[in-house]
Amino acid sequence: MMSWVRFVFASTIFALVTLFALPLQYLFVKAGWNLQTKFPLRFHRIAAKLLGLRIHMHGDMATERPLLLAANHASWSDIVVLGSLKEISFIAKAEVADWPLFGMFAKLQRSVFVEREKRGKTHDQASEIATRLAAGDVMVLFAEGTTSDGNRVLPFKTSLFGAAQVAIRETSVETVTVQPVAIAYTRVHGVPMGRFHRPLISWPGDVPLGPSLIGLLKDGAIDVDVWFGEPMTIDSKTNRKTLARLMEERVRAMMLSSLLGRDLVTPAGESQESVIPVDSAILKDAKKL
Template sequence: MMAWLRFSVMAMGFVLTILVLVPLQYIFLKTGRGARKTTPVLFHQIVSRLLGFRIHMHGEMATGRPLLLAANHTSWTDIVILGSLREMVFIAKAQVASWPLFGMLAKLQRTVFIEREKRGKTHHQASEIAVRLAAGDAMVLFAEGTTSDGNRVLPFKTSLFGAAQVAIRETDVETVTVQPVAIAYTRVHGMPMGRVHRPIVAWPGDVPLGPSLIGLLKDGAVDVDVWFGEPMVIDGKSDRKALARTMEKRVRAMVRTSLIGRDLISTPAESGAEAILNDHKNR
């Protein structure tokens, strides 16, 4: 009974937030004026509270621009959580654009939509991301290419890391900062979540979005760690495949640190060239 009462109150808050902020953001985008970059942050801050997330941030988002954030991906809630922390723009699969409501919200947040399965469009899509990077947008790449079960980090796809190099080749920027970002869901109602209960938040692609949203509005009180790892500065000569492996390794270490409670993160400061060189040596 209490769960459904909570759901009713939170759902009403969610609807009111949409009714107030969505028209404002639409006007800001159409006119090119107003708080078009900060309104999505406010929206996500309100929604994250309604969903009951308690966010614990470790480290800081890099200040250098252009900035590409390489993150793991467990659930649609990753966007709410990251979007509530700083101004950033997400890279999403093309299907999201056609989703009811959430597709509209993604467009209003200036999301870049890509078709991962169409290899022939990779360069065009990388060019679009590169333009946004060069314009100063902090772009979030969910580098696994899909959602995981929240207990592990899947191998990172390398193709869209090339957007950082395209930005260097096709715009007037000389370097791009790439930063690993890890998201780990750790507790529910103060109790360790563990493998059994992580599906409360985890959202594999074949699970409908509606039940996931309803479940979180009913239950809430989920603790989540967000790690901003050691950034790398790359140039036009950097190897995107080595870059992807380095980002994957760092994200995996941060996620495991949250999930098993031991510090597995080594944080010696490395330049982009040094990190990639070390990655080649360790293969």
């Protein structure tokens, strides 16, 4: 009963906030005001509270620009989690633009929509991302290309990492900073989140958005770790496939730090003295999660 009371309260507040926020953000985007990047941060912070997300940040976002963030992706709620921490924009799959309400949210946050399956469009899409990077926008790339079950990191797709090099070739920037970001959902109502509770937050592609949203609004109280890893500065000679593999390894190691409860890595901005190497035995543990 209490879960439904929470759902009614949270969904009502969310609807009211949305009715207020959407017209304002539309105005900010059309006018080109700086508020177009600042206002979504406030909106996502309210949304995170209503969803019951308790976010714990490890390390910090790099200050260098241009900056591309390479993150894992477990749920639609990743947008709220990251959007509540920093002023960022997202690289989203093209079909998101047509989703009811959430598509409008994505457009008003100035997301770049890409069609990953159409290789012929890869360069044009990379050019659009590169232009935004060169303009100083921090772009988030969910490099797996889809959502996982939240227990593991899927192989990173390499194609859109090329946007960082396109920014170097086609604009005035000489280098681009790429930073790994790991998102790990760890607890529900203070209890470690195992496989039984994982469906509460994970959102694989064949699960409808509506039930997932309703479930989170009803239950809430989810702890999530966000790790900002050591950034890497790349230039025109950097191999994008090597870059993608390195980012994948760093994201996987940070995620395991939360899921296994071990200090496997030290996030960006903190002392490196306590870093523990991530060896093959630890990576094998990940496959058992």
